[in-house]
Amino acid sequence: MRILIANDDGYLAPGIAALVEACAGLGSVDVFAPERNASGTSNALTLHQPLSLHTAANGFRYVSGTPSDSVHLALTSGLIPKPDLVLSGINKGANMGDDTLYSGTVAAATEGYLFGVPAIAFSLVGHGWDHLDAAARVACQVIEHVLAQPPAPGPWLLNVNIPARADAEQCPWQVTRLGRRHASLPAVAQHNPRGDLFYWIGPAGEAREGGEGTDFHAVASGQVSITPLQVDMTDHQRLPAWQGWTSRR
Ligand code: MN
Numbered sequence: 001m002r003i004l005i006a007n008d009d010g011y012l013a014p015g016i017a018a019l020v021e022a023c024a025g026l027g028s029v030d031v032f033a034p035e036r037n038a039s040g041t042s043n044a045l046t047l048h049q050p051l052s053l054h055t056a057a058n059g060f061r062y063v064s065g066t067p068s069d070s071v072h073l074a075l076t077s078g079l080i081p082k083p084d085l086v087l088s089g090i091n092k093g094a095n096m097g098d099d100t101l102y103s104g105t106v107a108a109a110t111e112g113y114l115f116g117v118p119a120i121a122f123s124l125v126g127h128g129w130d131h132l133d134a135a136a137r138v139a140c141q142v143i144e145h146v147l148a149q150p151p152a153p154g155p156w157l158l159n160v161n162i163p164a165r166a167d168a169e170q171c172p173w174q175v176t177r178l179g180r181r182h183a184s185l186p187a188v189a190q191h192n193p194r195g196d197l198f199y200w201i202g203p204a205g206e207a208r209e210g211g212e213g214t215d216f217h218a219v220a221s222g223q224v225s226i227t228p229l230q231v232d233m234t235d236h237q238r239l240p241a242w243q244g245w246t247s248r249r
Helices: 014-022 067-076 104-114 132-148 215-220 239-247
Strands: 002-006 028-034 053-055 061-063 085-092 119-125 157-163 173-175 188-191 197-200 207-209 224-229
Touching (some): 002 067, 002 104, 067 085, 085 104
Parallel strands (some): 002 085, 085 119
Antiparallel strands (some): 053 061
């Protein structure tokens, strides 16, 4: 089996090294990742400038672009054979609820999925890299289980959030839906040392819909959250109402 691994924290991040190590026994691994931290870049592709691609001493390839650029190049440059599985992470910090729309971690996996390859995004829910090793072992367990017993024909796209705990391997797994967040906190204005005014995007809001069955609830209850995602953003529930609306014009 061939595995492509990407992330959004950059090729030097501890999370991608841990994921590569965890996958060592599962097949041959190729790494394509952004050269810098590209968290929060969503599915952006770099269309108006060329991308540089280099290989680090450890064999990781790094790209002067986004997470989606990295996976896109891996799949279209002809440098590696088509992978059987695309993995992303392990991200530093949660990617739950509305965060998944902004997440470069989820986007890297999504890029694989869009090319017809099963894909999984992994995130470590905590601050910093505490208990990364335990999270990597959980990631390996999830990969092995889904490959051995896929619940549905592929390709599929999973978003996995792992609590940062030493005993993460003992945490139950829960298949969840995405919760919702409140809008992010206000932007923070700051002056630089030369008196120019700048703004920082505010931090994410608290969970607004974090009830039972959501990713927020699972992780808060000490469980590994596994959310199957899809790309179709159509509002299927209200589609008939909208279709009726045009007929009344
Ligand atoms: Mn990140």
